[in-house]
Structures are given as C-alpha cells and as structure tokens.
Amino acid sequence: MSRIGVFICHCGENISRTVDVERVALEVGKLPGVSFSTDYKYMCSDPGQNLLKKAIQEQKLTHIVVAACSPRMHEKTFRKAVEAAGLNPYLCEMANIREHCSWVHENREEATVKATEIVGMMVERVKKNRVLPTITVPVTKRSLVIGGGIAGIQAALDIADCGHEVILVEREPSIGGHMAQLSETFPTLDCSQCIMTPKMVDVANHPKIKLYTYSEIELVEGYIGNFQVTIKKRARSVDEDKCTGCGVCMTKCPQKKIPNKFDQNIGMRTAIYVPFPQAVPNTPVIDRDNCTWYKTGKCGVCQKVCGPGAVDFEQQDKLIVEAVGAIVVATGFDLYSIDEKPKGSPIKGYGEFGHGKIPDVIDGMTFERLASASGPTGGKILRPSDGKEPKQIVFIQCIGSRAREKGISYCSKVCCMYTAKHTMLYHHKVHDGQAYVFFMDARTPGKSYDEFWRRSIEEEEAVYIRGMVSRLYQKGDKIVVMGSDIAVGVQVEIEADMVVLATAVQPQKGAELLAQKLGISYDKYNFYSEAHAKLRPVECATAGIYLAGACQGPKDIPETVSQASAAAAKVMTLFSKDQLEREPIVARVKESGCVGCFACKKVCAYGAVEEKEIRDRQGNLIKTVAFVNPGVCAGCGTCQATCPSKSVELDGYTDEQVIAMIEAL
Amino acid sequence: MKHTAPTHDFEPKIIAFVCTWCTYAGADLAGTSRMQYPSNVRVLKFPCTGRIDPVFILKAFQQGADGVLVSGCHPGDCHYIAGNFHARRRFAVFRKLLEFIGVDLKRLQFSWVSAAEGGKWVEVVTDLTVKVRAMGPMTEFKELAMEEQWSGAINTPELQEAYNAI
Numbered sequence: 001m002s003r004i005g006v007f008i009c010h011c012g013e014n015i016s017r018t019v020d021v022e023r024v025a026l027e028v029g030k031l032p033g034v035s036f037s038t039d040y041k042y043m044c045s046d047p048g049q050n051l052l053k054k055a056i057q058e059q060k061l062t063h064i065v066v067a068a069c070s071p072r073m074h075e076k077t078f079r080k081a082v083e084a085a086g087l088n089p090y091l092c093e094m095a096n097i098r099e100h101c102s103w104v105h106e107n108r109e110e111a112t113v114k115a116t117e118i119v120g121m122m123v124e125r126v127k128k129n130r131v132l133p134t135i136t137v138p139v140t141k142r143s144l145v146i147g148g149g150i151a152g153i154q155a156a157l158d159i160a161d162c163g164h165e166v167i168l169v170e171r172e173p174s175i176g177g178h179m180a181q182l183s184e185t186f187p188t189l190d191c192s193q194c195i196m197t198p199k200m201v202d203v204a205n206h207p208k209i210k211l212y213t214y215s216e217i218e219l220v221e222g223y224i225g226n227f228q229v230t231i232k233k234r235a236r237s238v239d240e241d242k243c244t245g246c247g248v249c250m251t252k253c254p255q256k257k258i259p260n261k262f263d264q265n266i267g268m269r270t271a272i273y274v275p276f277p278q279a280v281p282n283t284p285v286i287d288r289d290n291c292t293w294y295k296t297g298k299c300g301v302c303q304k305v306c307g308p309g310a311v312d313f314e315q316q317d318k319l320i321v322e323a324v325g326a327i328v329v330a331t332g333f334d335l336y337s338i339d340e341k342p343k344g345s346p347i348k349g350y351g352e353f354g355h356g357k358i359p360d361v362i363d364g365m366t367f368e369r370l371a372s373a374s375g376p377t378g379g380k381i382l383r384p385s386d387g388k389e390p391k392q393i394v395f396i397q398c399i400g401s402r403a404r405e406k407g408i409s410y411c412s413k414v415c416c417m418y419t420a421k422h423t424m425l426y427h428h429k430v431h432d433g434q435a436y437v438f439f440m441d442a443r444t445p446g447k448s449y450d451e452f453w454r455r456s457i458e459e460e461e462a463v464y465i466r467g468m469v470s471r472l473y474q475k476g477d478k479i480v481v482m483g484s485d486i487a488v489g490v491q492v493e494i495e496a497d498m499v500v501l502a503t504a505v506q507p508q509k510g511a512e513l514l515a516q517k518l519g520i521s522y523d524k525y526n527f528y529s530e531a532h533a534k535l536r537p538v539e540c541a542t543a544g545i546y547l548a549g550a551c552q553g554p555k556d557i558p559e560t561v562s563q564a565s566a567a568a569a570k571v572m573t574l575f576s577k578d579q580l581e582r583e584p585i586v587a588r589v590k591e592s593g594c595v596g597c598f599a600c601k602k603v604c605a606y607g608a609v610e611e612k613e614i615r616d617r618q619g620n621l622i623k624t625v626a627f628v629n630p631g632v633c634a635g636c637g638t639c640q641a642t643c644p645s646k647s648v649e650l651d652g653y654t655d656e657q658v659i660a661m662i663e664a665l
Numbered sequence: 666m667k668h669t670a671p672t673h674d675f676e677p678k679i680i681a682f683v684c685t686w687c688t689y690a691g692a693d694l695a696g697t698s699r700m701q702y703p704s705n706v707r708v709l710k711f712p713c714t715g716r717i718d719p720v721f722i723l724k725a726f727q728q729g730a731d732g733v734l735v736s737g738c739h740p741g742d743c744h745y746i747a748g749n750f751h752a753r754r755r756f757a758v759f760r761k762l763l764e765f766i767g768v769d770l771k772r773l774q775f776s777w778v779s780a781a782e783g784g785k786w787v788e789v790v791t792d793l794t795v796k797v798r799a800m801g802p803m804t805e806f807k808e809l810a811m812e813e814q815w816s817g818a819i820n821t822p823e824l825q826e827a828y829n830a831i
Contacts, residue, residue, distance in 0.1 A: 665680070
C-alpha cells in the first residue's frame with residue numbers, strides 16, 4: 001500500500017493568491033492512498049525541502065507529489081530532496097498549479113477546483129510510478145573527428161592535448177581544408193598558410209592523433225560513449241610507410257596537364273600528386289582516372305623512379321573499424337557553384353553571370369588561389385584567359401546568398417569581409433588598378449571587422465556601389481557589367497577585365513548522406529542542426545555527436561576555431577567520467593508479448609531498437625524480439641504508441657500511469 | 666482584460682495531451698506572461714507527441730472529456746527528430762476512425778504550439794473551449810462505458826447459462 005505525501009506550495013503569494021491552498025491540501029488528503037498532505041509558503045526553499053525530507057522519514061512516505069510550479073522549473077530540486085531522504089527520485093512527481101493554474105486564472109473558486117483536480121491526477125499517477133535506477137553506460141575515451149579542415153584540426157589537437165586518443169578522418173589526400181587554400185585572412189591580413197601549416201604538422205606529429213587521409217566514413221554504429229565506426233581508407237597506390245615524400249615521382253610523371261582541384265582548377269598537376277607542397281601527410285596519391293598505367297596498363301614511370309619502392313599499383317581500399325566514445329563532425333563547406341546545378345535541386349543558377357562560360361568570371365576561392373604566393377600564378381593577379389593583369393576588376397556580392405527566389409535565403413556571413421580583403425590584396429598587387437564592389441549591405445559584425453572594411457574604401461580606394469548586377473557579357477576582351485546604383489539611382493555600366501563572384505557558402509556535397517550515417521538532423525540546406533540554437537550550439541540532438549565549423553552554418557575562421565574548441569571541451573566533459581549517467585526515462589520491451597514485428601524499429605529515430613534472439617536451452621531459436629538499448633534510447637516513446645501488441649513501455653510514461661491520470665478526471 | 670466568472674450552464678471538460686518540449690513549455694510561458702484562459706483544460710505531459718497513443722484519446726472521451734487537444738512541436742522542430750511526424754500520420758488515420766464511430770471531429774483538435782507561443786496556446790485552448798461549450802456535453806462514449814460495465818447481477822439468460830456451467 002502506498003503512503004503518498006502531498007505538499008502544496010504557496011509560492012509566496014503566486015499560488016495562494018488565486019488558489020485556496022489549505023482547501024486543496026484538505027481535499028487531496030481525503031484521496032485514497034494519501035497519508036499526509038500539507039501546504040507551505042515556499043516548498044523549494046531550504047526549510048521547505050527539509051519539511052519534505054522530515055515528512056518522508058517521520059510519516060514513512062512512499063510516494064511524493066509536490067504541487068507547485070512547472071516541473072521544468074523545480075522537478076530536479078524536489079527529486080534531489082526526495083533522494084536525499086532515501087526514496088527513489090522517480091517516485092516524486094510535480095503538479096503544476098502555478099503556470100498552468102494560478103497564473104492563468106483569476107476566479108478563486110475555479111482555480112481551486114482546477115488545482116485540486118490537477119493534484120488528484122498526479123496522485124493517481126504517482127501510485128503507478130516505479131523505482132527507476134539511474135542508467136550508467138561505459139565511456140570509450142577515444143574520439144573521432146570527421147574532417148581535417150581548421151575546425152577538425154583544432155578539435156583534434158585540443159582533445160589530444162588532454163591526453164585522449166583522436167582518430168582524424170579526412171576525405172582529401174591532405175588535411176588543411178579550405179583554410180589551406182586561402183591567401184591571407186581577414187581582419188589582420190596574416191598569411192593563411194603561415195598559421196595553418198604549423199597546426200597541420202602538429203596533427204601529423206601528435207602521438208595521440210591517428211590520421212586517416214583519403215578516407216571516408218562508411219558506417220557508424222553504437223551510441224554515446226560506445227560508437228563503432230567503419231572507415232574506408234581509399235587506395236593511395238603509394239605505401240605510406242615506405243614513401244619518403246621526395247617527390248621524384250611527381251617530376252617524372254608524364255601526365256602533367258590535369259586541373260588541380262586545390263588550385264580551383266586553374267593550376268595543373270600530375271597524375272601522381274600531392275595537392276599542394278605543404279600537404280600533410282606528404283605522401284602522393286595516384287589519381288587512377290587520369291593515370292596512364294590504370295588507363296592503358298603501360299607507363300609505370302613513377303614506380304621505376306621511386307627509390308624506396310613505395311608505388312604499389314595493386315593497393316586496395318581498406319575497411320578499418322575503430323571504437324570511439326564521441327564524434328566531432330567538422331565537414332565544412334563548399335562554395336555554391338553557379339554553373340553546374342544538380343538535377344532536382346531547388347537551388348536555381350545564375351546563368352546571367354556567365355560563370356563557366358566567360359573564363360574571366362571567377363569565384364572568390366579562385367581569386368584566393370590567384371592571390372596566394374603558393375598559387376598557380378605565384379601570387380600575381382592574372383586573368384585566367386590570357387594571363388594579363390586586370391586593370392579594372394568588379395566584385396559582386398551575395399551570389400546565391402540572401403536570394404530567396406534563387407533558393408537560398410541565408411547570409412553566407414564571410415563574403416563581405418573576404419571581398420573587402422580581396423580589394424586590398426588587389427590594390428597591393430596592382431597599384432594602378434581599380435576595384436568596384438556591387439553589394440546589397442555590408443555586414444561586418446566582428447572584432448575589428450568594420451574598421452577593416454572601412455580601410456578597403458578609405459585607404460585602398462575600392463569603389464562600393466550599392467545595388468545588384470543584372471547582366472554580364474563579353475565584349476572583345478572586356479566583360480561588360482550592367483548594374484544599378486540604388487544610392488544615386490542611376491544605371492551603371494563598367495567595362496571590367498575580370499569579375500569575381502562572392503558565391504554562397506553551402507554544406508559539403510553529400511553532407512546529408514553523412515548525417516544519415518550518423519543519425520543527426522540537418523536543415524533544408526543540409527547544414528547540420530545543433531541541439532539548441534542558443535544554449536547547446538555545438539551538440540547534436542543525438543547524444544555523443546558534436547559539431548564544429550561551417551558544417552553547422554556559414555562561419556569565419558575565428559568563429560570556427562572557437563566552436564571547434566567548444567566541441568572539444570564537450571568531448572572532454574564526456575570523457576571526464578568512466579561511466580555515463582543518464583535519466584532512466586527509456587523504453588523497455590516486455591519480451592513475452594513481443595511478436596517481433598519491429599514496427600518500433602522502423603519508427604525509432606535513434607536506431608535504439610535492436611533484434612534479440614531468444615533461444616531455449618538446446619540453443620534452438622524460439623523467437624526474435626525487439627530490444628531497446630538503454631544507452632541509445634532518447635525516451636520519446638514513439639515506439640510504445642506504435643507497438644501493436646503493447647509490448648514496449650517507456651519508463652516514467654507507462655500506459656498505466658497515463659490511464660490512471662485520465663481516469664482521475 | 667478582466668476575466669469574469671462564467672455564467673454558462675455547461676462547462677466542458679477539455680483534456681490536452683502535449684509534448685514536454687514545445688507545447689508544455691508554451692503553456693508555461695502563457696503562465697509566466699500571466700495570460701488568461703478558461704480553466705476547463707487539464708494538461709497531460711508526454712515526452713513527445715509520438716508517445717501519444719490514440720487509445721488515450723478514446724479513454725479521455727470515455728472518462729467524460731468533452732473535448733481533446735493534442736499539441737506538439739511544429740514540423741521539423743521535434744526534439745526527438747521525427748516523433749511529431751509519426752504522431753501526425755497516426756492521427757490523420759485515427760481521425761477517420763473517430764469519424765466512422767460517430768464522434769464529432771470538432772471535439773478533437775490537433776495543433777502545433779512551440780515553446781515561444783504562449784499566446785497561441787491561449788488562443789487554441791480558448792477556441793476549443795468555446796467551440797465545445799457550444800456543442801454541449803459529449804454523451805456517446807459515456808453511455809457506451811455504462812453498458813460495458815457489468816453490475817454483477819446475473820440478469821440475462823446468457824449469464825445465467827454461463828453461471829450454471831461453472
């Protein structure tokens with residue numbers, strides 16, 4: 001027999017002003033099973049909690065109902081107090097008579113009746129509450145970081161510096177990501193390579209970091225603290241252990257005219273290559289689509305010249321399984337390509353801007369490569385078409401971004417700043433040149449950002465024209481840019497030598513496929529969703545998976561680095577304990593009733609439902625039933641409402657509890 | 666706005682099944698903002714609308730509810746990724762069943778109320794109360810429940826026969 005204690009809070013006057021708390025306590029005290037009921041001015045205060053604890057011990061109470069504010073406010077407080085008094089915390093429930101009653105009604109009689117009914121419902125519910133033990137799951141103190149750009153590198157270094165092992169997986173042959181492609185960085189104009197490459201080397205040399213480049217995530221299984229990740233290590237055709245990185249193979253390779261993706265396809269590379277000289281690891285890869293050996297079976301020059309004999313044409317893709325406890329996703333961004341549109345994509349192109357048709361219309365990243373000292377032009381700003389120095393250059397902002405009618409409504413955040421930087425770099429290199437910028441708004445909210453932008457106008461003589469461009473066309477060796485200046489209200493026509501488009505930042509191609517493997521959510525643009533926009537910005541709703549960098553939304557380098565360190569801190573918080581404790585609000589299968597239809601498995605968004613075989617003593621299979629992994633289950637209860645045989649129950653929200661509440665009406 | 670004591674002959678009972686992350690928090694916000702609404706509603710909290718079994722709605726009607734409200738996170742906002750989508754599908758089918766067995770669908774309301782929409786919560790609850798109050802009490806299920814309950818008396822030939830056979 002349950003001995004229920006009911007405690008009605010006045011909340012100062014917040015509840016007692018409209019609810020007759022003494023009457024509620026009296027009425028509720030008459031309910032079967034209630035052996036103690038009282039009211040108190042402030043239940044959440046220290047004396048209030050002591051009253052509760054004392055009553056539990058003196059009255060030998062078995063179940064507790066605290067009628068006060070919203071459980072979102074003080075459920076934890078009272079459950080802790082109940083636990084301190086020796087009861088299981090899940091035998092305590094809160095009845096919300098403040099937010100849902102005293103504050104929203106003024107009629108004292110009505111509010112008192114309603115409060116009595118609310119408390120009565122919770123009394124019936126608490127009778128069916130069961131003792132729930134806290135669930136603990138072990139934590140594997142190794143972390144996986146997906147993506148080797150600045151975000152992934154920062155997160156990996158931070159975690160590894162704390163002494164935990166990190167597996168860093170990068171899709172490209174080298175880590176570095178987009179930051180390695182940049183020439184200089186705003187707002188300080190320090191050389192991107194100079195600050196990036198030391199970090200890349202740190203990663204390569206760190207004893208706690210295991211680096212898999214040219215590799216992709218194949219499969220992710222498991223749950224927080226206990227993930228099993230299958231990594232596909234693509235065949236490099238070069239043995240990483242034997243290769244010394246001397247580079248003779250690259251100088252001898254006869255295939256020399258392959259566009260280099262790292263240089264935005266304006267520079268050339270060989271079939272056996274490293275994407276850029278400072279690549280980490282400095283081990284070449286054979287591009288099998290363009291290699292003469294793979295195409296015709298002849299050549300093999302690289303193998304012949306390789307001193308250590310590292311070239312291995314027979315190398316195969318390898319699958320590697322790693323056990324990790326946490327995952328940091330840092331897959332970064334891609335630039336919106338305005339000429340190639342994937343079929344069925346809601347995002348429309350910008351045919352009117354001639355990108356891809358007019359060779360001297362380039363995007364911002366291509367300009368970075370032109371301006372980079374290690375780029376294909378050695379840092380000289382030269383037109384891709386004829387190699388001449390452009391004397392008039394036009395930058396156009398918001399290509400793709402903030403254009404709802406074209407399919408992307410968000411702001412790409414970095415373009416205003418990098419265009420200001422581009423005008424500066426241009427002016428430093430072409431002293432007699434003139435830069436024009438077409439812009440909608442200049443968004444410069446960052447430390448020293450606005451000063452930087454002003455400098456591009458006041459000191460570096462960039463002409464900013466507020467307005468959009470309607471059309472571009474080639475006229476002789478010039479590009480005619482037609483736009484409007486809405487500040488003055490006139491049409492503008494500029495004969496430019498080169499046009500740079502600030503194209504929108506988008507998630508990496510295939511971002512949604514990786515999200516599906518990880519079981520994390522993403523928005524309509526395929527940016528990964530954080531658990532809470534303000535209060536949990538680096539965590540996914542899926543426990544144990546964290547976000548860093550532009551895969552979550554457009555970000556600049558300082559923001560990316562801060563988020564990466566924040567994600568690392570979250571990982572370290574998780575790793576600070578050997579066992580992970582979590583609320584026991586999880587689903588449980590009643591195996592006797594389960595028929596093994598696995599409707600629950602289909603609706604489970606977390607992959608928490610597994611198949612479990614039940615065998616007799618001889619080992620003959622009797623039936624296959626569902627099993628809910630308590631470590632993975634998030635406790636939504638969708639499986640329970642779906643189960644046709646009512647064989648799965650969500651602890652804390654069982655059918656019994658709900659029906660008891662409805663029947664109390 | 667002064668809330669005057671109701672002078673209606675009939676006060677409906679409304680049960681609201683809500684998810685804890687959006688609508689329950691929205692209702693809390695209505696409270697913290699001291700908005701006023703009719704006191705007819707009783708709120709049952711669930712982790713997610715995906716947990717809400719259609720049986721609960723039937724049970725509520727059977728137990729004397731005159732109107733039922735089911736409310737959760739807006740599509741795409743579910744704390745549990747897709748629970749509200751499962752709920753939406755489930756209730757789309759369930760409405761047809763209710764209609765088939767003769768429940769006026771005006772008594773059952775589905776809505777999305779986010780944690781930021783205290784005002785919307787007040788609006789939804791008030792609208793449903795006014796609507797159901799005008800419709801009068803829901804009797805069909807109560808009568809059914811009465812029929813189902815056996816008084817204990819052996820008052821039919823079938824029962825007598827069964828009793829004799831023991």
